[in-house]
Amino acid sequence: MIREFFLDKYVFIGLTNLNNGFDAPGIKYFSESDFDIVLSRVQQLGLGIYGIEPWQNGEYYCAVIYEEFTDDPKDPNWYIKVFEDFKKSGQELQYAASYFVPNEILAKDASN
Numbered sequence: 001m002i003r004e005f006f007l008d009k010y011v012f013i014g015l016t017n018l019n020n021g022f023d024a025p026g027i028k029y030f031s032e033s034d035f036d037i038v039l040s041r042v043q044q045l046g047l048g049i050y051g052i053e054p055w056q057n058g059e060y061y062c063a064v065i066y067e068e069f070t071d072d073p074k075d076p077n078w079y080i081k082v083f084e085d086f087k088k089s090g091q092e093l094q095y096a097a098s099y100f101v102p103n104e105i106l107a108k109d110a111s112n
Contacts, residue, residue, distance in 0.1 A: 002110065003106065004026065006105075006109055007101065010041065011042060011047070022058040029055065029096045030095050030096075039076075039079060039083060043076045045105065046105060047099060047100060047101050047105070048073030048074035048075075049073055049079040049099060050073050050097070051064060051066065052083065054086055054091075054093035054095050055094050056092065056093050056094070061093060069082075073100040
């Protein structure tokens with residue numbers, strides 16, 4: 001639960017969650033422009049992305065995981081490339097991701 005609060009506080013703040021019930025309530029979906037901000041914040045904060053799962057019109061589109069590209073979910077090269085490829089597809093997608101938040105970052109935030 002601490003991880004979700006951290007993400008809400010630092011990564012998702014000010015963005016619009018597009019999940020209107022088509023998926024589990026705890027999974028947040030973002031427009032292309034908001035997801036671009038999410039990925040920027042993830043990179044700036046030293047977090048990582050385990051996987052990206054876009055949906056289209058409330059339907060599953062596909063999923064891509066970091067192991068297909070690297071052994072480090074914090075490597076921004078993989079998730080930036082995948083996101084750019086999705087954008088080039090021309091499809092109107094809503095983006096969700098699974099996030100890696102290092103314990104030391106959570107501990108540091110909890111002590112503030």
